[in-house]
Amino acid sequence: MKQPKKLSGQMLVRLLLLTVVLIAAICTPLGFQHKGLPEVKALAMKEQAAGGTATHKVNFAAPAPQKLEPVHTSAIGSAGASAALAASQTKKAETLQENQKEVQGKTVYLTFDDGPSPHTDQVLEILREEEVTATFFVLGEQAKRYPEKIRRIVDGGHALGNHTYNHDYDALYDSFGQFWKQVKATEEVLREITGTRTALVRAPGGTYGHFDKTYFNLLEQGGYKVFDWNVDSGDSKRKGVPANEIVANVKNAKLQDQVIVLMHDGGGHEQTVKALPEIIHYYKKLGYEFRTLSAEQKPVQFSLDPQVGKKKNRPAPSAEWIASNVVPNAALFEPELPLTVEAGGLQTRLAPGEYELRDGQYVAPVRMVMERLGAEVYWSEATQSAFINWGDAYIVADTRRGVLTAVRPDGTYAEWEVTFERKAQALWIPLRPLLEALGHPIVGVVSTAGERRVSAI
Known part of the structure; x- marks a missing residue:
């Protein structure tokens, strides 16, 4: 002013x-x-x-x-x-409990990061043939480049998640403001394509070693649900990880009732496409049900790295910035x-x-x-x-x-x-x-x- x-x-x-x-x-x-x-x-x-x-x-x-x-x-x-707010929180807790009851039993959530890319169409075709659903954590710059692939994801009954705009570690983990800016940019790209917003967020590289309490708290306050994973397919550990190694990583992972599998459909992941059918068959034989992630379920998150605050000298967002940007944002995902x-x-x-x-x-x-x-x-x-x-x-x-x-x-x-x-x-x-x-x-x-x-x- x-x-x-x-x-x-x-x-x-x-x-x-x-x-x-x-x-x-x-x-x-x-x-x-x-x-x-x-x-x-x-x-x-x-x-x-x-x-x-x-x-x-x-x-x-x-x-x-x-x-x-x-x-x-x-x-x-x-x-x-305060009473009304407490009632709202109670209602959300009841919804969460109901959702958790629904997913009791063995459930697997296939997730794909870094897309969309030309490989996304191949992944979607396999999912269609196997009659299973998945969650795609997409990059804003890729969604803007391939809007038709975003529409195919939604049309196929799959879920969209926010994987930031460009996956730039240096910018994303320099300050929370930069991370927030990229989340909002991708959110707007997806809204322009699909007409809706997604509250699902996945941090590039996962939250461990990258997120401090500020990241977790402010994203939750802003209405987002941050999801990590508990099964890593290992398809991005190095360039050109072969399909048989990707399958072996999945099969060697500890079995749990709720499994979130990390895979990638970005460029250069043709071996993931090749491994996908066998991974699906593996969980089907074990009696798992395939579902998409939801903002109503309790997210899987890595523990907080106690050293991250010491490693990164990040500027703290001001109370005024939080009040103007984060607090009202939660209303976007409410009824x-x-x-x-x-x-x-x-x-x-x-x-x-x-x-x-x-x-x-x-x-x-x-x-x-x-x-x-x-x-x-x-x-x-x-x-x-x-x-x-x-x-x-x-x-x-x-x-x-x-x-x-x-x-x-x-x-x-x-x-x-x-x-x-x-x-x-x-x-x-x-x-x-x-x-x-x-x-x-x-x-x-x-x-x-x-x-x-x-x-x-």
């Missing part, structure tokens, strides 16, 4: 006059009455009575206004929210819930579909949210800007510049760089900079059993 600048009296007068002229001349009223600009209100009503002008061709339809509910901001994070927005002693509730979570921020149509909170909003088609007046706060959302400007009562102003989106004839704005510009910064973001909630002062 740029530092506030002091306007001279003459400049302030010019700015206010210019704003009034622009609004009176070209702004589209968006279904409300502006208390401070009666002339604009009269002009809008006159234009609408005459059948509308060019400024009214854009239909910014929004749901009917909801009744505003006063709230007590001192109750944020109260026992009620669709309404979002309650409370600010200035008022609150409104957005139904699923009336908001989205993007890059760790809640985004919603500005007119819908602000009108429900009692604000006044105008749209200027000529300047491609929205004008918002809420109490003493006045802001301008300039979509051409990608800037949100707040004009303070004392003559100062502040700007935020914001990514705007026009969708379904509505202007969508991230709630965090919007509320901050209006003088109500967000102080809490929580997700409970029944809702998601954004609390601002």
Whole structure:
């Protein structure tokens, strides 16, 4: 955010006059009455009575206004929210227990890392012929290169997992921020291809010697499930490991009720393809059931390397970064819930579909949210800007510049760089900079059993 600048009296007068002229001349009223600009209100009503002008061709339809509910901001994070959160955690625990009951017995999870590649099609054909399913932990750069193979994986009834974007050890294990960035990049690639996200993550090289407590804790807090393995086929220990050695590694592994087998379908793993049928036959003869990994089951994870913290001098993510990126991310993998927005002693509730979570921020149509909170909003088609007046706060959302400007009562102003989106004839704005510009910064973001909630002062 740029530092506030002091306007001279003459400049302030010019700015206010210019704003009034622009609004009176070209702004589209968006279904409300502006208390401070009666002339604009009269002009809008006159234009609408005459059948509308060019400024009214854009239909910014929004749901009917909801009744505003006063709230007590001192109750944020109260026992009620804690109880709801506890109920949510209890429900998740019950789901986990039910899932564990379902997979009791001998179950094998075939997993393939580093794809997709030309070998992926061969693997998929073998799985189809053997009528078994598997989980593919894919690289973002490879998924972007072979989107049709990602679709075939999904169409075949298999599961997708996130194996980071480019498998670069130096970057991934230099800091958690770098690892998170690659996970999110791959997640978006897969979402663009399949329309869904995956909460399954596998660390390149496994977690041992790479993950510290920060990696484990923040990924879990962000809604991800990290899976290692308990059977290593050894197909990546060196280049060109022969098929008979891969099969022998699997057969020599300790038998367990729940087996997760590590294999690879990236480039250069044609011997894995050759070994796969015999590996499948081996587990079939032992009576194992083949399944795909699920975010609802307890993950297999390596123990924490006590020396990893000493070996790697990693910068710790700030509390602000965690609150902005990690905390709200978990909502991406939760059931669709309404979002309650409370600010200035008022609150409104957005139904699923009336908001989205993007890059760790809640985004919603500005007119819908602000009108429900009692604000006044105008749209200027000529300047491609929205004008918002809420109490003493006045802001301008300039979509051409990608800037949100707040004009303070004392003559100062502040700007935020914001990514705007026009969708379904509505202007969508991230709630965090919007509320901050209006003088109500967000102080809490929580997700409970029944809702998601954004609390601002």
